[in-house]
Amino acid sequence: MKLFSISDKKLDGKCPTGPIEKRWTQHKASIRLVSPANKRRLDVIVVGTGLAGASAAAALAELGYNVKVFCYQDSPRRAHSIAAQGGINAAKNYMNDGDSVFRLFYDTVKGGDYRARESNVYRLAEVSANIIDQCVAQGVPFAREYGGYLDNRSFGGVQVSRTFYAKGQTGQQLLLGAYQALMRQVGRGQAKLYSSHEMLDLVVIDGKARGIIARNLITGELERHGAHAVVLCTGGYGNVFFLSTNAKNCNVTAAWRAHRRGAFFGNPCFTQIHPTCIPVSGDYQSKLTLMSESLRNDGRIWVPKRKDDPRKPTEIPEDERDYYLERRYPAFGNLVPRDVASRAAKERCDAGYGVGPSKMAVYLDFSDAIKRMGRAAVEAKYGNLFEIYQLITDENPYETPMRIYPAVHYTMGGLWVDYNLMSTIPGLYVCGEANFSDHGANRLGASALMQGLADGYFVLPYTIGDYLADDIRAPKIDTRHEAFEEAEKSVLERIEKLLSVRGKTPVDVLHRKLGLTMWDYCGMSRNAEGLEKALKIIDELENEFWKDVAVPGTDKEWNKELEKAGRVADFFELARLMCIDALHREESCGGHFREEYQTEDGEALRRDDLFSYVAAWEYTGHRQSPVLHKEDLIFEYCKPTTRSYK
Amino acid sequence: MKVYLKVWRQRHARDAGRFVDYTVDGINPDMSFLEMLDVLNNRLISQGEDPIAFDHDCREGICGTCGLYINGRPHGPVARATTCQVHMRHFKDGETIVIEPWRADAFPVIKDLVVDRSAFDRIIQAGGFVSVNTGQAPDGNAIPIPKEDASKAFDAATCIGCGACVAACKNASAMLFVAAKVAHLARLPQGRIEARERVLNMLTQMEEEGFGGCTNTGACEAECPKAISLENIALLNREFIKAKCAL
Numbered sequence: 001m002k003l004f005s006i007s008d009k010k011l012d013g014k015c016p017t018g019p020i021e022k023r024w025t026q027h028k029a030s031i032r033l034v035s036p037a038n039k040r041r042l043d044v045i046v047v048g049t050g051l052a053g054a055s056a057a058a059a060l061a062e063l064g065y066n067v068k069v070f071c072y073q074d075s076p077r078r079a080h081s082i083a084a085q086g087g088i089n090a091a092k093n094y095m096n097d098g099d100s101v102f103r104l105f106y107d108t109v110k111g112g113d114y115r116a117r118e119s120n121v122y123r124l125a126e127v128s129a130n131i132i133d134q135c136v137a138q139g140v141p142f143a144r145e146y147g148g149y150l151d152n153r154s155f156g157g158v159q160v161s162r163t164f165y166a167k168g169q170t171g172q173q174l175l176l177g178a179y180q181a182l183m184r185q186v187g188r189g190q191a192k193l194y195s196s197h198e199m200l201d202l203v204v205i206d207g208k209a210r211g212i213i214a215r216n217l218i219t220g221e222l223e224r225h226g227a228h229a230v231v232l233c234t235g236g237y238g239n240v241f242f243l244s245t246n247a248k249n250c251n252v253t254a255a256w257r258a259h260r261r262g263a264f265f266g267n268p269c270f271t272q273i274h275p276t277c278i279p280v281s282g283d284y285q286s287k288l289t290l291m292s293e294s295l296r297n298d299g300r301i302w303v304p305k306r307k308d309d310p311r312k313p314t315e316i317p318e319d320e321r322d323y324y325l326e327r328r329y330p331a332f333g334n335l336v337p338r339d340v341a342s343r344a345a346k347e348r349c350d351a352g353y354g355v356g357p358s359k360m361a362v363y364l365d366f367s368d369a370i371k372r373m374g375r376a377a378v379e380a381k382y383g384n385l386f387e388i389y390q391l392i393t394d395e396n397p398y399e400t401p402m403r404i405y406p407a408v409h410y411t412m413g414g415l416w417v418d419y420n421l422m423s424t425i426p427g428l429y430v431c432g433e434a435n436f437s438d439h440g441a442n443r444l445g446a447s448a449l450m451q452g453l454a455d456g457y458f459v460l461p462y463t464i465g466d467y468l469a470d471d472i473r474a475p476k477i478d479t480r481h482e483a484f485e486e487a488e489k490s491v492l493e494r495i496e497k498l499l500s501v502r503g504k505t506p507v508d509v510l511h512r513k514l515g516l517t518m519w520d521y522c523g524m525s526r527n528a529e530g531l532e533k534a535l536k537i538i539d540e541l542e543n544e545f546w547k548d549v550a551v552p553g554t555d556k557e558w559n560k561e562l563e564k565a566g567r568v569a570d571f572f573e574l575a576r577l578m579c580i581d582a583l584h585r586e587e588s589c590g591g592h593f594r595e596e597y598q599t600e601d602g603e604a605l606r607r608d609d610l611f612s613y614v615a616a617w618e619y620t621g622h623r624q625s626p627v628l629h630k631e632d633l634i635f636e637y638c639k640p641t642t643r644s645y646k
Numbered sequence: 647m648k649v650y651l652k653v654w655r656q657r658h659a660r661d662a663g664r665f666v667d668y669t670v671d672g673i674n675p676d677m678s679f680l681e682m683l684d685v686l687n688n689r690l691i692s693q694g695e696d697p698i699a700f701d702h703d704c705r706e707g708i709c710g711t712c713g714l715y716i717n718g719r720p721h722g723p724v725a726r727a728t729t730c731q732v733h734m735r736h737f738k739d740g741e742t743i744v745i746e747p748w749r750a751d752a753f754p755v756i757k758d759l760v761v762d763r764s765a766f767d768r769i770i771q772a773g774g775f776v777s778v779n780t781g782q783a784p785d786g787n788a789i790p791i792p793k794e795d796a797s798k799a800f801d802a803a804t805c806i807g808c809g810a811c812v813a814a815c816k817n818a819s820a821m822l823f824v825a826a827k828v829a830h831l832a833r834l835p836q837g838r839i840e841a842r843e844r845v846l847n848m849l850t851q852m853e854e855e856g857f858g859g860c861t862n863t864g865a866c867e868a869e870c871p872k873a874i875s876l877e878n879i880a881l882l883n884r885e886f887i888k889a890k891c892a893l
């Protein structure tokens with residue numbers, strides 16, 4: 001069987017044309033609107049309550065749509081966005097250091113290694129400033145300077161300070177702002193909240209997204225919910241690797257089920273490995289913990305110059321340390337983008353210079369910062385991160401350098417959407433990390449929070465009107481329709497199938513094996529031979545899963561193993577598509593490093609003549625070859641050059 | 647290491663529930679407490695037994711999902727840490743560990759160690775927000791806020807909504823949780839405008855949900871993983887008096 005086939009029709013992102021700084025304004029002026037009286041008659045389902053979902057649900061409810069909002073956590077406030085640490089970018093130029101919308105746009109396109117759409121990224125940069133204003137008005141307690149004005153710091157891949165933050169808990173504070181805005185709408189009756197509910201299928205009627213099938217995770221009951229449009233804000237799929245910095249329950253099911261119903265999946269192999277995480281300590285490890293990128297503002301990364309140096313890090317003199325990022329990339333030093341920093345750490349460890357018990361770690365050292373700024377200043381800036389580190393490792397980072405290693409962190413790939421954030425299924429919108437849109441092949445730090453809130457507060461509320469304007473006469477969606485019947489039946493059959501295996505192997509064990517396979521062959525660096533091998537292993541593991549998975553209990557109760565089993569079943573299918581995508585993209589760009597395509601000094605080698613496109617995959621059936629649809633990327637403002645941080 | 651567990655098992659809300667004993671060995675002291683439970687659960691699953699239901703998500707102390715009552719303390723023996731941040735190195739080899747769910751009328755048990763905390767959402771819904779619609783905001787630097795106020799607001803806003811304060815309190819009061827939100831917003835100019843309605847509405851909702859009153863025992867502050875200070879309750883009381891006087 002052929003691995004995949006290629007569609008000869010080009011996919012159209014429906015981006016506006018004209019001067020880039022006018023595109024969004026003109027687009028907003030030209031799309032259709034829905035009057036307040038008609039909004040009242042329209043129902044919208046939002047799945048997800050992270051930054052993207054909570055902001056979208058709140059903003060849509062404020063506009064007067066009837067919103068139903070879903071999350072699988074017991075409260076919307078617990079969505080994975082809560083864990084974001086470092087900050088959120090915005091082109092405010094409050095620091096007077098030469099920042100501008102154009103520069104944020106340029107940095108993001110370049111940081112993404114020229115694999116994102118210019119129009120989308122420009123819009124993102126353009127609305128970034130409004131996000132900060134909105135959050136401040138909601139009471140988000142951003143860090144401030146003594147004069148009372150907002151403080152900024154800098155993040156990797158840029159040379160200005162444009163990152164707003166609230167200690168190491170920026171995601172928490174932004175999410176609580178959006179959550180509170182959402183709960184205000186729930187209180188007003190304009191939004192209805194379905195916590196502890198998991199979407200298990202999308203319902204498509206006459207080619208349009210018209211509802212979802214959700215399982216009440218407390219009672220186990222399946223429910224049908226109809227709406228005129230469905231918005232997925234269901235986050236990323238990094239947990240396909242089992243070990244990642246994502247929360248344990250993050251998964252791809254909502255997006256994957258939509259993919260199976262016709263939504264194309266964009267650039268699934270673009271995953272981000274974050275350079276600074278606490279290393280794996282044992283085979284019982286259940287997740288990895290990020291140490292925010294902001295630490296690279298003041299921390300210095302190094303390994304000993306001597307292999308297997310037995311000395312404690314504090315005993316190794318300055319001239320016997322290799323500050324390899326500063327050495328290789330003098331212009332950006334410790335603040336090179338994530339993909340570059342991760343690969344450099346892997347290179348040093350693979351070459352035998354790694355530190356710590358596993359030798360798969362490098363040092364992140366604050367001793368210079370403490371000398372320069374004083375311990376109190378370091379504590380004020382990073383105190384809570386240091387505490388987290390100490391709780392986990394039992395080592396004091398004020399006294400000895402942290403040990404860090406790269407870990408899976410974020411997925412740039414996701415459901416393909418057009419400029420309006422609509423997927424290839426009319427009426428199905430995708431926001432936040434769940435879509436593929438703005439970060440190309442590598443996301444810059446502090447840009448995911450920006451994108452989630454941009455999508456939810458400032459983009460979707462406009463663009464969804466353009467679609468719903470056609471629906472103002474549509475009646476309420478009838479959930480007795482045969483499409484609901486069919487979807488509910490297929491969900492039930494799948495649950496019964498999972499429960500009927502009654503095997504011996506716990507879900508976690510199989511998930512861990514899948515994750516290891518992906519990490520080894522579709523992780524920080526990839527090659528054709530390994531990817532082909534991975535495809536075989538994935539098939540074998542999937543067979544084993546359906547033959548021997550142990551799912552105890554019933555479907556009529558709170559059953560975590562059943563939840564996990566359904567998610568892992570979908571991860572197998574996604575893993576296959578990721579490997580196919582990685583195999584087909586015969587170039588290195590951003591987080592996708594194909595060993596066959598590198599420069600002499602080991603940097604990524606992009607092949608713009610062949611691969612300057614978005615790969616959007618169409619589902620054709622389980623283990624059937626998917627169809628590749630290409631959306632060409634055109635660069636009018638940021639001319640692709642070799643990304644250099646030297 | 648080896649530990650002996652006494653775990654509260656309860657099939658559903660109406661089940662009476664009971665303690666069940668388990669022995670777990672081969673523990674690495676660097677394992678987290680929840681990883682130790684993972685190991686036990688995977689063993690139970692392989693033997694065809696029902697695993698222990700407990701909830702968790704971020705496993706790094708920020709989402710507020712986890713919450714176990716360990717040896718009589720919410721979130722266990724480590725100060726300023728959530729259950730998922732407790733490691734086995736904090737227990738002795740051979741120790742007996744008693745694990746229970748949060749106990750409070752307003753937090754009914756769903757299964758084993760999982761409780762329903764949706765009451766907290768309804769308290770926020772009653773007033774824990776600033777009424778500003780998307781797009782209405784002025785420039786973020788239009789109103790300077792003294793650093794001191796901003797950081798105090800931040801400290802209160804770090805509450806993760808875990809419910810340990812309720813579990814620690816003999817009255818099962820949610821006062822620290824409510825005070826954290828009231829204080830966060832009252833300390834900022836954006837939140838002042840609605841301060842009066844907020845405190846009254848949130849307290850009314852707290853009572854309706856069946857949480858007890860506050861008698862200032864301070865148990866909540868001692869067990870709060872985010873060190874939310876009793877100062878916030880004092881501020882809530884001042885806000886409450888102001889609001890009452892204005893009525």
Ligand SMILES: Cc1cc2nc3c(=O)[nH]c(=O)nc-3n(C[C@H](O)[C@H](O)[C@H](O)COP(=O)(O)OP(=O)(O)OC[C@H]3O[C@@H](n4cnc5c(N)ncnc54)[C@H](O)[C@@H]3O)c2cc1C
Nearest residue numbers: 048049050051052072081086087199235432433446448449
């Ligand atoms: C540790 C960590 C630190 C980070 N730090 C930063 C940072 O400093 N700056 C930055 O910009 N980015 C950061 N990121 C990235 C950023 O946090 C995420 O990309 C972003 O928060 C994703 O938001 P989201 O709204 O798209 O999805 P999420 O916050 O993941 O929310 C997903 C939502 O979807 C719901 N959901 C999913 N599937 C279903 C389903 N089937 N049924 C019902 N509900 C479902 C979930 O319940 C949840 O509510 C960090 C990420 C991690 C892991």
Ligand code: SF4
Nearest residue numbers: 805806808809811870
């Ligand atoms: S006040 Fe503390 S203990 Fe109570 S919910 Fe908030 S974080 Fe948890």
Ligand code: FES
Nearest residue numbers: 703705710712730
């Ligand atoms: S699991 Fe998130 S705080 Fe413990």
